[in-house]
Amino acid sequence: MSEICCGLRVGQDVPDFKIETFEPTKGDFGEISLETxxxxxxxxxxxxxPAAFTFV
Incomplete structure (x- = not known):
């Protein structure tokens, strides 16, 4: 039986993504992508x- 996994393995490319960021020195939000x-x-x-930066 084969194991199904949706994670990445060493050597695999990460899919492109865009995330919202906060630049504290500018005090403003922005966006960055892996492509950039x-x-x-x-x-x-x-x-x-998981849950490292969440408020409890």
Whole structure:
């Protein structure tokens, strides 16, 4: 039986995404996409930690 998983594995490409960001030095919101980061040749670290920044 094969295991079905929707996560990424080492070596797989991350799908493009856009997220809303807050730039504290400017005090303003903006948007960034993985496509933009790749075009600018920026290193990017993605992490997901459920409930890490939620208020309880």
């Amino acid at each position: 980061l790749k075009a600018d040749k920026k290193w990017t670290i993605l992490f997901f930690y």
